[in-house]
Amino acid sequence: MDNNNVPVYKLNDGHTLPQIGFGTYQIRGMQGVDQILAAIQIGYRLIDTSTNYDSEGAVGEAIRRSGIPRSAFYVTSKLPGQYHHRDDALKMLEESLLRLRLDYLDLYLIHWPLPKRDNYVEAWTALVEAQKRGLVRSIGVSNFETAHLDRIIEATGVAPAVNQNEIHPYWIQDKLLQANQDRGIVTEAWSPLGRGSDELKEQTILSLADKYHKNAGQIILRWHLQRGVLPIPKSGSLKHQHDNLELWNFELTADEITAINALTKANGRVNNQDPNTYEEFN
Numbered sequence: 001m002d003n004n005n006v007p008v009y010k011l012n013d014g015h016t017l018p019q020i021g022f023g024t025y026q027i028r029g030m031q032g033v034d035q036i037l038a039a040i041q042i043g044y045r046l047i048d049t050s051t052n053y054d055s056e057g058a059v060g061e062a063i064r065r066s067g068i069p070r071s072a073f074y075v076t077s078k079l080p081g082q083y084h085h086r087d088d089a090l091k092m093l094e095e096s097l098l099r100l101r102l103d104y105l106d107l108y109l110i111h112w113p114l115p116k117r118d119n120y121v122e123a124w125t126a127l128v129e130a131q132k133r134g135l136v137r138s139i140g141v142s143n144f145e146t147a148h149l150d151r152i153i154e155a156t157g158v159a160p161a162v163n164q165n166e167i168h169p170y171w172i173q174d175k176l177l178q179a180n181q182d183r184g185i186v187t188e189a190w191s192p193l194g195r196g197s198d199e200l201k202e203q204t205i206l207s208l209a210d211k212y213h214k215n216a217g218q219i220i221l222r223w224h225l226q227r228g229v230l231p232i233p234k235s236g237s238l239k240h241q242h243d244n245l246e247l248w249n250f251e252l253t254a255d256e257i258t259a260i261n262a263l264t265k266a267n268g269r270v271n272n273q274d275p276n277t278y279e280e281f282n
């Protein structure tokens with residue numbers, strides 16, 4: 001599919017993002033360059049990386065090798081938790097740009113709030129400053145709960161453009177999705193396919209795949225889109241990369257969305273990472 005056919009979400013700062021992106025967790029090195037380049041060649045333009053993934057070098061290299069102008073891309077990276085103090089945060093953003101060999105990011109996120117350390121308000125202030133300096137077009141957060149959102153908005157008057165949260169059929173996060181929407185924040189879904197888990201084998205999903213002549217991954221990604229969520233599936237496989245872009249030629253009914261929502265579980269997280277307690281690398 002040509003990227004021009006991917007619709008966009010409008011952000012609260014006037015910028016846009018394609019309605020689907022490409023995740024790069026565990027995609028790195030020279031093989032990673034090839035996998036990201038393949039994704040770019042079939043139409044992905046929003047690429048999600050992070051300092052924590054060690055994939056920024058591969059992302060930048062794939063963009064350069066594609067020969068497609070920088071301005072066509074939407075590159076996201078994320079601030080690691082040990083760098084929430086202002087000077088560190090600004091330097092880490094600059095380091096991301098150096099590794100990517102880009103002179104601005106489209107979106108920079110605080111990767112996790114780390115509320116026990118309680119420095120995320122200072123980190124957010126640094127991102128507001130970075131945006132004013134032109135280092136990044138849009139700023140946002142990841143793994144923020146409603147209380148974390150309200151604190152940074154109250155402290156700075158600036159709402160994040162994006163909150164990137166764990167969302168998949170076993171962990172649907174309907175309250176957080178509503179909280180993001182109420183604050184004008186676009187929700188991105190990480191692990192949108194449940195990291196390739198049993199969700200892809202659920203009978204509810206397989207029946208819909210049969211009905212619409214799609215595969216299970218496409219049904220789940222379509223469910224995200226119809227909830228107003230921006231999924232960033234990762235795939236090293238060209239077939240999956242391609243399938244994951246073929247989402248705009250069918251539509252689930254409201255009852256089908258409800259049936260997928262009903263798959264949610266009390267302990268449905270992929271890796272038991274509660275943003276209220278999780279600390280990167282601990």
Ligand SMILES: NC(=O)C1=CN([C@@H]2O[C@H](COP(=O)(O)OP(=O)(O)OC[C@H]3O[C@@H](n4cnc5c(N)ncnc54)[C@H](OP(=O)(O)O)[C@@H]3O)[C@@H](O)[C@H]2O)C=CC1
Nearest residue numbers: 023024025190191192193194195196217233234235236240
């Ligand atoms: N902000 C945060 O804290 C976090 C952000 N992320 C971001 O979100 C991205 C996506 O999440 P991730 O955890 O990678 O998991 P995903 O939910 O994207 O699942 C990836 C797995 O699903 C498989 N897969 C992809 N497409 C299909 C398909 N159509 N059918 C069947 N299987 C498929 C992949 O296999 P194959 O490669 O063989 O296709 C891979 O094993 C990450 O790469 C990262 O960029 C992730 C975790 C946390």
Ligand SMILES: O=C(O)C(=O)[C@@H](O)[C@H](O)C(=O)CO
Nearest residue numbers: 025050052111190271273280
């Ligand atoms: O991939 C990310 O962005 C993370 O934050 C990681 O914590 C990841 O979710 C993971 O599961 C690491 O074990």
